[in-house]
Amino acid sequence: MTPPTSAPSPAGTAAPGSAETAEATRTAEAAEATEGGNLAAALASLAERRGWIDRPAFHQDHRSWTHGEVHDLASRAAGVLAGHGVRPGDRVLLALPDSLAWVTAFLATARLGAIAVLVNPELTAADHAFMADDAGADLCVTGPGLEERFAGRTRLGADLLLALTHGAPPATGAHPAGPRTPLYLQYTSGTTGTPKGVVHCHGDPGTYHELIGERLLRVTPDDVTLSVSKLFFAYGFGNTFAFPLFSGSSAVLVDRRPSPATVDELVARHRVTLLYSVPSAYAALVADRADRHAACFASVRAAVSAGEGMPAGLGERVTELLGAPVLEQIGSTEAGHAFCANSVDDNTPGTVGRPVPGFDLELRDRAGCPAPDGTEGELFVRGPTLTPGYLNLPEETERVLAGGWLATRDRALRTADGTYRVLGRTDDMELVGGITVSPLEVEAVLRRHPAVREVAVASATDERGASALRAYVVIGVSSTAAPTFAATRADLQTSLMALAREHLAAFKVPRTIHVVPSLPRTPTGKLRRHLVRRGAW
Template identity: 75%
Template sequence: MTTPQTTLPPAHTEAPGNLAAQLATLVERRGWTDRPAFHQGHSSFTHGEVHDLAARAATVLADHGVRPGHRVLLALPDSVTWVTAFLATARLGAVAVLVNPELPADDHAFMAEDTGAALCVTGPGLDDRFPHRTRLGADQLVALTRTAAPTTTAHQVDAHTPLYIQYTSGTTGRPKGVVHGHGDPKTYHDLIGRRLLRITPDDVTLSVSKLFFAYGFGNAFAFPLFSGSSAVLVDRRPNPAAVDELVVRHRVTLLYSVPSAYAALVADRAGGHTACFASVRAAISAGEGMPAGVGAQLTELLGAPVLEQIGSTEAGHAFCANSFLHNRPGTVGRPVPGFEVELRDRAGHPVPDGEEGELWTRGPTLTPGYLNRPEETGRALVGGWLNTRDLARREPDGTFTHLGRADDMEMVGGITVSPLEVESVLRTHPAVAEVAVVAVTDRLGASRLRAFVVPATPVPTGLEEELVRLARDHLAAFKVPRSVSFVTSLPRTPTGKLRRHLVRQGAW
């Protein structure tokens, strides 16, 4: 994406509560106009270019009917186009709907319907999606932006005006839309990026987690734009070799990923790439628990601390985290400044230090609720507190140790997956009598989905491949089991309920 000039929209027309206006004004005031903001492939884009492109893209979106309050669905890979489309949506006072572009068509259709999307901006391979909605391809947006005049006036909003919606899976497998406001991204940066990670304009970020996830959104969007630093954007999840190359090429200082990807990086260390990470000053980990031993190996490999944290889509980013000042490996650290964290039993009563409890949190960026889900909002948000459904233990030094989930959700590669959804697909195969899908740990310490299947008949040749193919045809890639084990029965209670914890352990 290129532009003939990099003049920012006039500061006097900016609306101070509007995120796009806040950032454009900040760039001018701090003198960051010519500093790099994003690296994509072999190109770099300055902060000035990004905000100029966003102002022009806002004109394109307005020409396609986008008005204040409208929802604009972004089904795009990580790219400068993603960033400018988001900022353009914000400038117009519309609401961005952030979705994984690799989701199945049914999930995309549901999200478009659930949000009432007025416009869908789509990436490669999605030309046939959203047939009943106005659609704008990424290439079209880029081409039209080059010649569009900038939208210089940002729509007036306040910090609580809805800015974006991200989806998180529910226990039934149906995703829930989580709403966040214009003031939230700055708060992510102020509380986490600036205070805990000490990000400066000289930092270069590489986030394996993508922009459409809460973790990646803070890492590679909010932190760079509010700090004057830069981020490397990659359209696909990089493998260990790609991470090496990107870190060296861009001299990455902050590496964000999930434990399973870090485990793969450690396992690949025989390639002799330790020197590649000389520029890295910290690795941040979230999404699931770090496998035993991997954190220490990663610290040795990088020659830099590993800072574990925990967050949620509902909180927008991390609410409990380790930092440079207080880092206790094996824990998710202490509450982020501005957040409170409590552990409660099932009756809602606080539990003492050293005992397991359900993790509740409240803080400044907690969502006001789920889109179109008042009952589920009422169950998850009680008295201003969020029941995360995570299990944890508070240590005497005030840090928290994460102990897994309180429900049946599985965590794979930092993404929460409903096994019920996967099981319902696999049960459609006539050779499947019963099935349970759980996350198991492989030899590298990474979590992988495995399906345990009770066959209806003697196992026919090629059944494992057929089941994996069936899942791949109907589910997002991260929900597809990596392996299938055939068993004679599944562990159940006397009332017939599945003992999923025993399936995870293989202890029946």
């Protein structure tokens, strides 16, 4: 299956020297760089033409690297990888935390015409073994302590890669590539089963930036990014890799999921302007503000949220803390990044905004017919960066990408003003006593309690075979709620049960409420509802 080409730049003319002309020039250069050949070489050329060589590109710990340094290191690292046998078309698995080594290894792999396989270094050994086998990895570049997981394959530790790179000569060129040449593989989060390898191409990252980073977020060379979501995820890849390298801006690299206190410190130290995260991490950020100061967020101009729907009221609390708007969006690994999003110029809280330019969205009812505005349907999408298919899964590719439309398995509705509201997953509905119930409705009621930070509801069958709803809550007592609430489990369960009975029909009231330390989530922050149903995590 052939991947689609990058979306065309917007038509129209502008007066010479105008802001519109400058923006059109930047867009045209980015598109030309991407479509003209190998992504790594195109990015290096773009940085030189735009005068970004001496501008910071990445910050980690107390060190920064310029765009020029990054592209020089990548060129040298390409020779190191070639010396380890990497050839065009080979698969190079990157099991690395966010770091300069990750960026260097990815760009070096791209320069050689090989295909980067992006995996979460915190997965289990079994997951890593599956992905290495499924992708047919020829070389595995690993973070600390992971080398033995890939025994039997050619391996290279990240520290050794960087050490060898500093003494290696720059590569003399880059392997020819076009926008449809495969560039990298990312695996789906596995919320519904075994992760699937998703193919993306050399033309895709430039399109992510053109359509989202540039048009919707207005990323400029002066921006500084901090993304809680990591480089090995679709959302984090666009935020931390594509947008900075295509805009001449910089990003903060964090090798593990940052705590709220770490986010505070990094934003203040680096004067972060764009913060990207997921709802559960934003909830943790605002959970306890007793010893936190909003002044450290003074530099933030926008916060972006993806991964799951933002619970009612959370966006307002995040905006109050940051002093900046929260822009919700929705995307997928198959699309590479967002396909529906709010923007800095057009933000409708409580929605995921409008279709990203170049993408078409369609809502279909159970019969497969278009769903009218205001009516719930399953969300389908097509667009310029949609994957050409799943690795080694032709039948799954045909089923999920029938006719060029991706079946997202999200339930949504289109409002009268053209924005979209996501209502949950198609497999989120629960059957209780023969009646279909949306757990999101029950969760929204329980989340009103000031002591509840997170909640998940699912149907379970008891020993008699009868189905009933169970609720699992994570306590996160805010500084304002603490004086008025005695946070004992018995008090909380009684209070929540009373809240549910007051606002829900009797058959929607959970039979039991359990206080738990955490909910089962994928590494991208998505709820694993199938585990909630079993009460097993």
